Amino acid sequence: MPYDIEDKFVIAVASSALFDLTESDRVFMDKGEDEYRKYQREHEHQVLQPGNAFPLIKRLLHLHTGETEDQPVEVVLLSRNDPDTGLRVFKSIEHYKLPISRAVFVTGNNPFAYMEAFNATLFLSGNPADVKEAVEQGFPAGCIYPTDYIDDDEDSELRIAFDFDGIIADDSAESVYQQGGALDSFHQHERLKAGEPLPPGPLLRFFTEISKLQRRELEKNRSNPDYKPKIRVAIATARNAPAHERVITTLRQLDIRVDEAFFLGGIDKNRVLRIFKPHIFFDDQVGHIEGASRIVPSVHVPFGITNNKGRQAEQPPGKQSN
Known part of the structure; x- marks a missing residue:
């Protein structure tokens, strides 16, 4: 067959x-x-x-x-x-x-x-x-990226953390900020668009499939209360209020739940990643990945305006034999 x-x-x-x-x-x-x-x-x-x-x-x-x-x-x-x-x-x-x-x-x-x-x-x-x-x-x-992270073989839970713009959603909102250069303008734009879901980003399908696995785990728990779900999903974004609402609108349209969401407003993402301890973290900005990769496995997705106008992925060294 x-x-x-x-x-x-x-x-x-x-x-x-x-x-x-x-x-x-x-x-x-x-x-x-x-x-x-x-x-x-x-x-x-x-x-x-x-x-x-x-x-x-x-x-x-x-x-x-x-x-x-x-x-x-x-x-x-x-x-x-x-x-x-x-x-x-x-x-x-x-x-x-x-x-x-x-x-x-x-x-x-x-x-x-x-x-x-x-x-x-x-x-x-x-x-x-x-x-x-x-x-x-x-x-x-x-x-x-290379990391100093040491995996705990006794930890069977899978924790995944995602940036939002340029990962789950596209970079259209990020483009408003990058082109305007003013946080107030970005917040005003996102407040006006709060009820409008953002278009899909490069890892939306992967994120959706992870969500399906998570639902499957929750169904196992409902049929067997002794079963502990093994997947936890977090969003760690530089957005903060009032720009947070559009994230929630987008997730509602997708009918996807996340376990934890961090609207950080410029606070270093490492501060929450150290506590959440993801087994993988996805972000579109090299600056975020360079810091996070020291403590958790981290993936740079070179998508959108932040990569077209800024630094490109220069590390880790290219590996031609893989």
Whole structure:
């Protein structure tokens, strides 16, 4: 029977996001492809350490009862490697017992081109150039940054935090602020538009699929009060009153609930992220990601006006071998 990928919540992940490829990337950059290929073969049975997206992917893939048909999330590996050098990644996937069975190896090309073929809602990579190009072509993608975060294996809950403008919603409201340069003008605009939902942003579909998983968890809790829901979702935005109302209007139109919302009005997002402790945080501004990535796994989505007129994603260093 053909496998219907359209019924699945699919995430595409590069090996540079799923595993720590620091050493093998160093070999590739310093010694070239032939030595890299030799290195990967020689270390084929040496398990790779978890990468910065590993806490998210592990928890998403464990959101099932043990039956294959009840696994709500599909993860597809999209890799710049060829199948030969990529074998080490699959052996590491097997070691960690991650139910990932599908992969694309493109031998140095940009793998995100195959996102639509797999119905992927998000492409996570450690390669900023790939991510930038993907977003420019209209694909939902994010570059995950290096972090000092240490995952707690005893913590089975999955916590995800999102910025709002440029992530869940588009950057049309942000454009008003960037072009006008005055906070009062932005607040006046958003007060007038308070009852009008914002257009979709680059990660809206991913956000919606996470919400569906959350509803599923809540339904389990209603049928079994002893079951503790495993997903918590937060929004951490620089908006504050009166601009907060349009966020709520947009969420109501989407029929999506969030567990926590932080309308920070310029307060450093790290102050709440330290307490919420997300396993992944998405933001469209490099300045926010550079700070947050020190304490939680963080993803820069290079979308919209803040990235077109400001700094581009310069870190982390490009990883050509993923």
